[in-house]
Amino acid sequence: MIGQETFADALLDGAKEVFETMMFMTVEPCDEAGHVIGGSALLGSITFTGDIEGCLTVCCSYDCAKTIAVNMLGAEDEELSEDEVVDAVGEVANMLLGSLKSRIAETAGEIQVSIPSVVSGTELVNSLGEGAAEISQVVNIDEETARFTLLYRDAKV
Amino acid sequence: MAKSLLVVDDSATMRKIITRTIRKADLSVEDEILEAGDGSEALEKLEGNSVDIVLCDINMPGMDGRTFVKEARQIPSNANTKIIMISTExxxxxxxxxxxxxxNGYVTKPFTPETIQKELAPFME
Structure with a gap:
């Protein structure tokens, strides 16, 4: 199994690349392990299979998602539909896994990814069952807070 | 002469980002940029319209981008249509x-406006 530190660094570096390139937003790690996004939240999720399998999620409040969508689309708040806000979170999960994948390709081998999906609710968490490693990174994105979680396990187990 | 474009992505948000990026770039494109949500819809759009350049995602539900390219290249009328893939892969x-x-080309997401402009530029003449 690949070291968690390797994945954690790659996840954060990938997030910085995605947010700075596509949304002109800065991502800074926030030392709040176990932090649960409060209130109404969105959870973007994308699964992957290969030598390792698992899923990557992006969880943030609806307001944070709206800020991301505004920056991503270069739109005004009032111009955005709810679908566009939801879609933006799915795209972030998609691009984040793409950036992570390119950073861990040499050690993790080939990975096939799914289509991203997004759910809304409160106190959202994801699970891959027993035997899965978890890397969770709470970050500040400009003035907002989000949580990136990577769950993975060796596919041969 | 302005080029006609078709943007193919299952994400309406990503289609909007790509369209906005093209509009902001100094490129001569037709006013209406066509859109499709997957490869099948893109093939239908190609059949009914004259399209110079297609910008296409790979990982899509329904017909994915790779299948779309293969299918599009089987149709003689698309021989001169340039296809640029845009993907996280x-x-x-x-x-x-x-x-x-x-x-004909490939852009990796995340991308900057300059990357899109640079990839499209050779096909704009």
Missing amino acids: SADEVIDGVKADGA
Whole structure:
């Protein structure tokens, strides 16, 4: 199994690349392990299979998602539909896994990814069952807070 | 002469981002940029419209981008249509594979406006 530190660094570096390139937003790690996004939240999720399998999620409040969508689309708040806000979170999960994948390709081998999906609710968490490693990174994105979680396990187990 | 474009992505948000990026770039494109949500819809749009350049995602539900390129290249009327893939996939095997299937260019997400402009520029003349 690949070291968690390797994945954690790659996840954060990938997030910085995605947010700075596509949304002109800065991502800074926030030392709040176990932090649960409060209130109404969105959870973007994308699964992957290969030598390792698992899923990557992006969880943030609806307001944070709206800020991301505004920056991503270069739109005004009032111009955005709810679908566009939801879609933006799915795209972030998609691009984040793409950036992570390119950073861990040499050690993790080939990975096939799914289509991203997004759910809304409160106190959202994801699970891959027993035997899965978890890397969770709470970050500040400009003035907002989000949580990136990577769950993975060796596919041969 | 302005070029006609078709943007193919299952994400309406990503289609909007790509369209906005093209509009902001100093490129001569037609006012209406066509859109499709997957490969099948893109093939239908190609059949009914004259399209110079297609910008296409790879990982889509329904017909994916790789299948779309193969299918599009089987149709003689698309011979001069340039197809540029836009995907989070960055592995050389994927990029080489899709180019072997008939794609003319490749942009990796996340992308800057400059990357899109640079990739499109050779096909705008």
